[in-house]
Amino acid sequence: MVTPFAGTAIGVPLTSATTSWVRRFRPKPDAATRLVCFPHAGGSASYYLPVARGVPASVDVLAIQYPGRQDRRHEPGIDDIERLADLVTAELADWRDRPLALFGHSMGAMVGYEVARRLERDGTTPAALIASGRRAPSRHRETSVHRLDDHGLRAELARLSGTGSELLDDVDMLNMILPATRCDYRAVESYRHRPGPPLRSPVLALVGDQDTEVTVTEAEAWRDHTTGAFELRVFPGGHFYLNEHAATVLELITRRLT
Template identity: 60%
Template sequence: MATTSENSNRWIRRFRPADDAPCGLVCFPHAGGSATFYFPVAQALSPQLDVLAVQYPGRQDRLSEPCLEDIHEVADQVTAALEPWTGRPLALFGHSMGATVAYEVARNLERSGRPPLGLFASGRRAPSRHRDLSVHLRDDDGLVATLKELSGTDEAVLADEELLRMVLPAVRADYKAVETYRHREGPRLSCPVSVLVGDSDPVTTPEEADAWREHTTGPCELTVLPGGHFYLNSQAEEVRKVIVRDIGSWA
């Protein structure tokens, strides 16, 4: 079991600790998302895997902390927080914005000589595939409309004005971070990459997702599942099967 630091405890949540698991799975939320999005994953995969869910600042128990608006800064801070957990193999799973953060964390880990076991990139186009978007510049109504369109936010939150006021600053900051992100040239990853995407995702086409193979010298597999941007909610069991299968082949 890792001896965690105060910094690690700020960033990492373990809903189902699995100290004897041979591998950790670090999960990165989408824009506006929080660590609890991955509670069902931890519940389903423990004790086979030790699921570590990343909690970004500006939400839930970190609501009082300022949000971060730069993907590289988020990745650097998460990399530091993962230090106590690098004594055993770590696979990274990120959905949407989380996939980009996970990719930059993977780059950091490889640069430090501690490459991840592999990277799961879900619902996100490859870092080299840019779309000129400005959701973060919309007014609150425009942000809410985007959340409704992507169907990833609890209806109870969308219907509660007070809750909405609490979550929108994090949503706006996250969208700014991901929309202003630009891929920096550098060595490709050496770890395998497993890419997942919904077949009717409005923000990531299968072709944009398949371009992840340009970012690793290792194997890269694309899995297309039925659904939109949050396909993984309705296809949770299939996603878990992919995770277990791929980690088993990487280990």
């Protein structure tokens, strides 16, 4: 039985750093495909440790570590999705010897999308973009979570259920989490989609049917951002539906990549 997506940093070894940006928890040098995973707002690379454990030997998982969290907590965060995408794309230059697939949840879906655009611009078409828990880039909503005080930001994290309650109740941990989370929300809320050619890579959109952050219709609109194959899968649950459906999500990813 696959364990749920982690969601926390407690007890996760960080000695797997390949660069400051890339975590490779279970290196699979003979894998046919590399799956690049992008965290949600306030999240970290360790959220994807269960993915590295759960996929077969044919898939090598690279989890992206944004600045401002865990072992990068002393670095300033980056509050611009496009700037993040530029930096991540540069970091992936040495990993393009195998097909790259991209998986991102929430904010991570947006970073993954912008990385896909840059890869295709440079001549590398991703094997797939898997966009979870995020409306299509062209479907904008005006929100201002990053302007909330610490109490309000904590309440938002609790509402979405993406951060363990043990962390939200720990003052020291909360003080470590909130700056990166606020920075990430500023990046998400200031993002505006730039018109341009649609992707050529296939897109798989995943969404929870009770997600307050994205409707099924907004997830369906990812179809407009690719000329490749498109599939939408709807799960029972809210914004972090994938914590309860980890086994099914990993099965979908594996089937798509193998």
